[in-house]
Amino acid sequence: MNIQRLTDELSIRRQLADGTDQQLQAVKEIIQAVRTEGDAALFRFSKKWDKAELSALKVTPEEIQQAAERFDPQLLADLTEAADNIRSYHEGQQQQGYRRDRADGSYVAQRVTAIESAGLYVPGGTAAYPSSVLMNVIPAQVAGVGRIVVVSPPDSEGNLSDGVLVAAHILGIEELYKTGGAQAIAALAYGTESIQPVDKITGPGNIFVALAKREVNGDVAIDMIAGPSEIAIIADDSAYADEVAADLLSQAEHDPLASAVLLTESRALAEQVAEQVKSQLTTLPREAIAAASIRDHGAIYVADNRADLIRAANQLAPEHLEIMTEDAEAVAEQIDHAGAIFIGRYSSEPIGDYFAGTNHVLPTNSTARFSSALSVYDFVKRTSIVHYSEQAWRENQEKIARLARLEDLEAHARAVESRAWKKESQS
Ligand SMILES: NC(=O)c1ccc[n+]([C@@H]2O[C@H](COP(=O)([O-])OP(=O)(O)OC[C@H]3O[C@@H](n4cnc5c(N)ncnc54)[C@H](O)[C@@H]3O)[C@@H](O)[C@H]2O)c1
Ligand SMILES: N[C@H](CO)Cc1c[nH]c[nH+]1
Numbered sequence: 538m539n540i541q542r543l544t545d546e547l548s549i550r551r552q553l554a555d556g557t558d559q560q561l562q563a564v565k566e567i568i569q570a571v572r573t574e575g576d577a578a579l580f581r582f583s584k585k586w587d588k589a590e591l592s593a594l595k596v597t598p599e600e601i602q603q604a605a606e607r608f609d610p611q612l613l614a615d616l617t618e619a620a621d622n623i624r625s626y627h628e629g630q631q632q633q634g635y636r637r638d639r640a641d642g643s644y645v646a647q648r649v650t651a652i653e654s655a656g657l658y659v660p661g662g663t664a665a666y667p668s669s670v671l672m673n674v675i676p677a678q679v680a681g682v683g684r685i686v687v688v689s690p691p692d693s694e695g696n697l698s699d700g701v702l703v704a705a706h707i708l709g710i711e712e713l714y715k716t717g718g719a720q721a722i723a724a725l726a727y728g729t730e731s732i733q734p735v736d737k738i739t740g741p742g743n744i745f746v747a748l749a750k751r752e753v754n755g756d757v758a759i760d761m762i763a764g765p766s767e768i769a770i771i772a773d774d775s776a777y778a779d780e781v782a783a784d785l786l787s788q789a790e791h792d793p794l795a796s797a798v799l800l801t802e803s804r805a806l807a808e809q810v811a812e813q814v815k816s817q818l819t820t821l822p823r824e825a826i827a828a829a830s831i832r833d834h835g836a837i838y839v840a841d842n843r844a845d846l847i848r849a850a851n852q853l854a855p856e857h858l859e860i861m862t863e864d865a866e867a868v869a870e871q872i873d874h875a876g877a878i879f880i881g882r883y884s885s886e887p888i889g890d891y892f893a894g895t896n897h898v899l900p901t902n903s904t905a906r907f908s909s910a911l912s913v914y915d916f917v918k919r920t921s922i923v924h925y926s927e928q929a930w931r932e933n934q935e936k937i938a939r940l941a942r943l944e945d946l947e948a949h950a951r952a953v954e955s956r957a958w959k960k961e962s963q964s
């Protein structure tokens with residue numbers, strides 16, 4: 538791992554945000570093929586990218602039941618406990634409507650309702666992600682979404698992993714399809730013979746999924762761009778280099794495009810962490826992926842002082858930010874831009890990936906400057922409501938008509954005044 542300038546890392550980010558021209562072109566062609574060919578395109582792309590010969594896209598209740606029956610009971614208990622933690626955290630996000638009444642009998646209000654249908658992407662290319670089933674589905678359920686559709690790419694046998702099926706089983710999901718990548722996003726956005734389109738698409742995925750979500754945005758709503766994983770760690774000499782390195786590698790193993798950055802004022806720690814990353818890397822089953830990620834998107838930034846360190850972290854706006862310093866909570870107070878913050882030595886990032894209850898679907902590519910973790914808020918909409926009484930109308934109609942004429946909108950003014958026409962003729 539090279540000790541390099543943070544600015545290099547940021548320029549890597551900007552390129553990733555757009556993908557390469559080739560990747561973007563491929564995604565556009567995949568979306569077009571799904572729009573014109575429907576299911577046939579989904580079968581064809583599954584064969585090409587997942588090496589799977591599918592006979593049907595929809596997972597059957599028997600497949601889910603059989604997976605549940607052969608699943609390790611301890612793992613079932615672990616997934617269930619994680620689901621409980623996630624549900625408890627997200628229930629805190631439930632929103633009520635509100636109403637402001639006035640003495641003249643008028644009121645304005647806001648009503649909160651769930652979106653009708655949501656399509657949730659669960660990654661499955663280089664690894665299966667049962668945890669992403671929980672992270673997508675639970676906020677949608679807490680919000681009260683009517684139709685929840687889960688898509689995930691199959692393995693080369695044409696199956697979803699038992700973990701994904703069992704997570705769906707725990708949550709009572711009935712609409713689950715074996716399709717992934719850009720083609721799954723297109724199917725959710727535009728529909729095929731097997732998959733009815735949805736109102737909103739959420740969930741994380743690789744660069745093809747991220748680019749496809751960006752392409753269909755507007756025809757359908759999306760949550761955010763949750764692309765290849767990222768971790769940044771602020772650490773001082775109180776941190777243990779082996780623990781810092783382990784946490785950096787935890788995200789590097791997701792994807793060759795994942796990024797891992799250490800931010801520190803200590804050159805000694807920087808050197809120890811670089812050594813640790815090198816030696817721990819060789820012991821990982823996913824060594825090749827992690828090595829590519831560290832080589833191409835790994836960085837150690839040695840800051841001049843604390844202010845420089847904080848500025849660098851905020852500039853990166855990473856998906857995950859760990860803080861392992863003596864005054865970790867005070868440092869956290871100064872972070873304005875990060876998808877999720879992990880405070881202190883014992884808050885290793887995978888705790889958030891699986892168990893704490895917070896959502897692991899998080900904005901990447903510095904979009905934490907303006908985007909947030911997936912949440913219940915993503916699955917609701919707010920409708921504003923106006924009720925004017927006769928008294929309220931009478932007292933305010935002239936002001937409203939004047940404001941309309943200020944904008945040269947005569948029909949607006951007359952609409953408000955039109956109630957007077959009848960009142961005058963009746964009196
Ligand atoms: N930001 C977050 O919140 C978050 C959370 C979890 C996972 N992730 C990320 O999700 C990603 C999972 O990636 P994955 O690849 O394992 O699974 P994935 O399901 O995202 O992608 C697999 C699919 O990509 C498509 N694909 C692969 N190569 C292609 C090519 N050359 N051209 C066109 N399509 C192609 C195929 O359709 C395949 O089914 C990782 O990047 C991980 O870091 C992010
Ligand atoms: N770290 C990922 C988000 O970037 C989420 C995840 C799922 N499984 C393991 N990790």
Ligand SMILES: [Zn+2]
Pocket residue numbers: 766787788791887890
């Ligand atoms: Zn992870």
